[in-house]
Amino acid sequence: MSSQVTPEVLWAQRSSASEPEKNYIYLTINVPDVPPSNLKLDLKPTGLTFTGTSDTKKTTYHLDMAFYDEIDVDNSKTHHTPANIQMVLRKKELKEEYWPRLLKDSAKVHWLRTDFDKWVDEDEQNEAPEDDYLNQFGGGAGLGEDGGFGGIDFSKLGGGAGAGLEGLGGDGGDFEGEDEGAEEGDDDMPDLEDDKEEGAEEGKGKGKDSDAA
Incomplete structure (x- = not known):
């Protein structure tokens, strides 16, 4: 039998009081060697549930998290890779201030970490060069073979963008180039x-x- 563990989750955010496309959460769930056929992702406005099994690592990953505030599921995007699940979650409420935390519960959890490769301070986000990554994430590449999990759009990342891809799962041969x-x-x-x-x-x-x- 495979063991069940809570996967590592990385997050960062941006905010805007007037532009919805600049008001979002970066979320990366590190689950190496979990094929699309072995996972289930249920994204809701108030949180998400994820379960995925890696046959090679004999591990089942399970995650159940409630967000600090609501997200807009229809305008959020998810991308599955051999190393992780990458998500850009649109915040539902337009607000200049950052969320004070990702989770509804203020208690600290060992599996959640700040994604420092994507994080910028609230007062510096307008100067941050995040647009290239965001455009690659949702840059008009239609749905892939992954299809969709619960109606979530899948788009294709370009050229290994996203630090979450580095050093995970030993699957470098699966990436083009x-x-x-x-x-x-x-x-x-x-x-x-x-x-x-x-x-x-x-x-x-x-x-x-x-x-x-």
Whole structure:
């Protein structure tokens, strides 16, 4: 039987009193090696419930959380990767002030941490370069094979955006571009060695100056 654990959750936020698209929560649920077929995500205005099983890690992840305030489910987005579940949750109430915390309950929990890669202070958020990440997250790439969990839209992240992808689950080979880079590096190595051998041959009888050249 697989053990059941509460996954690590990272969060950050932005706020706006006039622009809904700038009034949201970044949420990352770190659940490596959980395929879409093995998970259930129920997102509601007041909170979310997640259950997912990793066959490779023999672990079932379960999360039940109540938000500090309501979100707009229809304008929130979710993306599943081999390492995690990434979410941009639209806050329902337009308000300049940040939420004082993510959860309704003020008690601290060990599995929730601030996502410092995305977090900016409230008075500096207008200068923060968060738009690139947000555009990639919801940048018009239609629904993927994941389909939708409870009507949630899935969009495609570009080029490994989002720090939550780094160092999790050992699934780097599943991301486009990484395998290509490794293959190119392997192909280059024999050429470099050949160049050194040729240089050594040419350098015979010419002294050390040819090596420096």
